[in-house]
Amino acid sequence: TPFPYTTRFRSANRSSVPTEDPDASITDHNGIVLGVAVSDEVDGTHYMASVGNDYALYVYNITGRVRRVWDNTIAHNGVIPCVAFGHGACSNRLFTGGWDSVIKVWNVATGDCVKELDYHQERIADLRVCSDGKWLVSSSADKNILLYAIEEDYKPIARYYCNDECKCVCIVGDEIAAGYASGVIRLWPLYKEGYISYVQRSEEHTSELQSRSA
Numbered sequence: 001t002p003f004p005y006t007t008r009f010r011s012a013n014r015s016s017v018p019t020e021d022p023d024a025s026i027t028d029h030n031g032i033v034l035g036v037a038v039s040d041e042v043d044g045t046h047y048m049a050s051v052g053n054d055y056a057l058y059v060y061n062i063t064g065r066v067r068r069v070w071d072n073t074i075a076h077n078g079v080i081p082c083v084a085f086g087h088g089a090c091s092n093r094l095f096t097g098g099w100d101s102v103i104k105v106w107n108v109a110t111g112d113c114v115k116e117l118d119y120h121q122e123r124i125a126d127l128r129v130c131s132d133g134k135w136l137v138s139s140s141a142d143k144n145i146l147l148y149a150i151e152e153d154y155k156p157i158a159r160y161y162c163n164d165e166c167k168c169v170c171i172v173g174d175e176i177a178a179g180y181a182s183g184v185i186r187l188w189p190l191y192k193e194g195y196i197s198y199v200q201r202s203e204e205h206t207s208e209l210q211s212r213s214a
Contacts, residue, residue: 070111088133097124139166
């Protein structure tokens with residue numbers, strides 16, 4: 001069978017599988033929780049963030065006893081499907097994407113919104129930060145994937161487009177892996193200094209994006 005483990009589990013006596021009780025139950029959201037993320041260590045602390053269809057963002061200190069450190073009950077003007085913490089030099093940043101087509105950048109410690117990226121034209125589907133904290137990638141219902149240089153004040157430097165809506169995205173090594181509504185997974189080359197075609201296309205598109213958001 002193609003999925004032998006699944007088959008074995010389904011045929012097993014489920015009552016024999018041990019269950020665990022949660023260490024904590026958090027009931028702050030007034031709706032469906034759509035995204036949860038956990039930070040790297042930030043000044044000796046690990047944080048957890050959650051977002052949902054109630055437009056709210058909650059951030060917790062999860063080092064030791066779980067406690068809420070800040071929240072924004074109207075973090076976006078719409079549903080918030082995705083949340084991600086930064087890594088490396090931007091580990092003190094938190095990123096959220098909303099159905100209002102905006103990506104917001106938050107200071108993890110203070111809760112201040114330090115940047116808004118409004119380059120997409122339709123709702124944000126997903127976003128991720130690469131492991132070294134240099135790149136942010138986002139996908140949207142406008143069928144674009146955008147790559148931002150975090151160290152250059154989140155400048156959009158490359159765009160990846162096809163006539164298919166990207167639902168989820170991540171950075172794997174030197175490629176962007178993207179899952180689409182059609183059922184296809186596409187691997188796109190991550191922007192590098194030598195990709196002249198991407199540089200040229202990016203510069204043209206960046207001018208278009210910046211004039212649109214001005």
